[in-house]
Amino acid sequence: MSVSYQIVVCAGLAPDPLQTLEPVPGPALKNELALPAVLDPWAAHALYEAAHLAKSRPGSKVYLVALAPKAKLQQVMMTVAQKLPFELIALDGPMSGFADAAEVAAALSAAVSGIAGLDRERWLLFGGWESATRGAGATMQMLAERLGIIDQFLAVDELRVEEDGSLRVWERVEGGGHQVSLCEGPPAMLAWATGRLPEPVNNPQIGMANMRGVMPALQRARPAPPLGGGIEYRKVALPAQQRQTRVVKDAAPEEIARELAAWIRE
Amino acid sequence: METILVLLHTEADGSLGRNAWEACQAARAAAEASSGGGRLVAGVVGAGARAAAERLGGLGAQRLLAVEGEAYAVSRYATDAAAAEALARAAQATLVLAPGTSRWSRALPGVAQRLNAKVDTHVTALSCDGGALTISRWYYRQRIDVTLARQARPWVLLLDGGAFPAWAPTDGQAQVESVAPSPPAVRTRVEGIESPAADRQTIRPDAPLLFVAGAGWTKKQRDGQPHVEEAASLILDFVTRAQCSLGSSKSLVDLSGEGQAVLPFLTHLHQVGQTGSTPRHPKGLATCCHGEEPHVVGWRFIADRRAVNLDANCGWARGKADVLYVADAFAVMRHLNALLDG
Numbered sequence: 223m224s225v226s227y228q229i230v231v232c233a234g235l236a237p238d239p240l241q242t243l244e245p246v247p248g249p250a251l252k253n254e255l256a257l258p259a260v261l262d263p264w265a266a267h268a269l270y271e272a273a274h275l276a277k278s279r280p281g282s283k284v285y286l287v288a289l290a291p292k293a294k295l296q297q298v299m300m301t302v303a304q305k306l307p308f309e310l311i312a313l314d315g316p317m318s319g320f321a322d323a324a325e326v327a328a329a330l331s332a333a334v335s336g337i338a339g340l341d342r343e344r345w346l347l348f349g350g351w352e353s354a355t356r357g358a359g360a361t362m363q364m365l366a367e368r369l370g371i372i373d374q375f376l377a378v379d380e381l382r383v384e385e386d387g388s389l390r391v392w393e394r395v396e397g398g399g400h401q402v403s404l405c406e407g408p409p410a411m412l413a414w415a416t417g418r419l420p421e422p423v424n425n426p427q428i429g430m431a432n433m434r435g436v437m438p439a440l441q442r443a444r445p446a447p448p449l450g451g452g453i454e455y456r457k458v459a460l461p462a463q464q465r466q467t468r469v470v471k472d473a474a475p476e477e478i479a480r481e482l483a484a485w486i487r488e
Numbered sequence: 489m490e491t492i493l494v495l496l497h498t499e500a501d502g503s504l505g506r507n508a509w510e511a512c513q514a515a516r517a518a519a520e521a522s523s524g525g526g527r528l529v530a531g532v533v534g535a536g537a538r539a540a541a542e543r544l545g546g547l548g549a550q551r552l553l554a555v556e557g558e559a560y561a562v563s564r565y566a567t568d569a570a571a572a573e574a575l576a577r578a579a580q581a582t583l584v585l586a587p588g589t590s591r592w593s594r595a596l597p598g599v600a601q602r603l604n605a606k607v608d609t610h611v612t613a614l615s616c617d618g619g620a621l622t623i624s625r626w627y628y629r630q631r632i633d634v635t636l637a638r639q640a641r642p643w644v645l646l647l648d649g650g651a652f653p654a655w656a657p658t659d660g661q662a663q664v665e666s667v668a669p670s671p672p673a674v675r676t677r678v679e680g681i682e683s684p685a686a687d688r689q690t691i692r693p694d695a696p697l698l699f700v701a702g703a704g705w706t707k708k709q710r711d712g713q714p715h716v717e718e719a720a721s722l723i724l725d726f727v728t729r730a731q732c733s734l735g736s737s738k739s740l741v742d743l744s745g746e747g748q749a750v751l752p753f754l755t756h757l758h759q760v761g762q763t764g765s766t767p768r769h770p771k772g773l774a775t776c777c778h779g780e781e782p783h784v785v786g787w788r789f790i791a792d793r794r795a796v797n798l799d800a801n802c803g804w805a806r807g808k809a810d811v812l813y814v815a816d817a818f819a820v821m822r823h824l825n826a827l828l829d830g
Contacts (some may be wrong), residue, residue: 237628239763245632249634251628263762263763264763319628319632320627323597324600324601324606324607327601354628354629356627357610357626357628358597358608358609358610359593359597360597360600360607361597363565363594363595363597363598364597364600366598367601367602372569372672373565373566373676374565374594375565376590376593376594377590377594379757390679394590394757395590395681396589396590396693397689397691397693398683398684398758399681400681400682401590402679402680402682403564403677403679404676405676407675415756416763451606452606452639452640453636454620454636454637454638454639455636456617456622456635456636456637457633457634457635458627458634459632459634460631461631461788465793465808465810467804467806467808467810467812468810468811468812469812470812470815471800471814473813475815475822478796478813479820479821479822479823479826479827482773482794482820483824483828485771485794486730486773
């Protein structure tokens, strides 16, 4: 049984992990719009998994629903659009981690609901299991609830479509294990961890084709509603902890090993 | 007055895990800190939930609730969400505290949506500030420390494991009420858990020591050649002897994913740091990794940190480790393994 899917991937942006972050009142990040941004890492894995699934199932289509400042989104899309074919649905809003997960889910829900022709028999909702900004791991479940999807999977590392169209899913659980579940089929929400697939290589032809749709989508991007969610931030600070590092040079390996062994046994 | 529901699930054997006892202690503390005193209710879901709830007699809860039955014995969104929703409604909870296990992390945000509640996760501390409950958690992958409050209720909080002391059960009267959720449509069957064999298990969340291998293990050594097989042997040998948990830097895991002949036992599950896990262990030993910011993020909750590498000016030396040994990790680990044998 060959099924084609409509895969809706939700993704935000995050500051490049190598950037130094400094909070400022708001709260926000200092020079946030000037920081280089990337597609949120786990959402990016979700997108790559979606691309792989769509490629293996002719007739499938990937939608990328992204909530971020339009200008930053345009920059990031220059790279992402070269990796796989997708249709962009852009929402112009903050990329701040200080937004409320429930409000973000509401904004995404409105955007997803606006996609014409979604068929629940073919519909998979993908995203990252956590963002690199808020890191709540809550948005996708709230979004799926809003959309009436009650087959939800968190921290997914693998999805296999079986002959009968059922979905076998591997989710991370405690202690380095995976829970294996079999879902009858779409609709389902999969919030991805790292997955098992490498990042697709850039393909300029895909990039050119995508950008024809990306630019109009960015122009059509609707402003997201306020996403504060009634949170009262009492303290937003960098960790103050600084250790007095004892640097041991010129010690023999045997000596270091003895010290470490004693420390381990303490 | 807050009505605090401490929401627990049993493990496969019907017991309550350590995270559950930590949530109990956090709930007791939250009840005491609440202005006017909090009303505590406990709810348990899963196989043997009634028996587990009976162990909570000394918790000081005004009600003990349980959802059990075959459908609720396994970890599955549809049934877990139905059970948690039913318990929250039965308790008329304004505050729901639950351990941040994989099971509740999957289910409770959706339950918050059903309850029209707010949700915060990865909570590391609870306190009372001016009569209002505040929580602490990290943003931007453990890089920004935040304390926040909300007026909105209900409020669902998922607590990070290891962040709170565990409550030791005491005797007390336990009258457990059964709660029957509206049966959800079930389209997913849980087939089981796949875990590495006990002798190959290298991720041990409860181990006192975290050992992290960095990409330096696969680089060319003094003789101009990489010694990957020896590195793998030394690392696995140490992890077995010390019974510690094994972590890895992202770069090393990525090399494995790219099909290079490097430390084949490492997967993304071992990855510690910016896009990996942030485990909690009393001690951590890093070898052949540089301790730059995205990586140090993964060490945020390691109390006592030591590192071995060849660069005296690496990131670890800049106030991130307690002790940095500037030495050849191959040589140190050979000796260390021999000492641990004895």
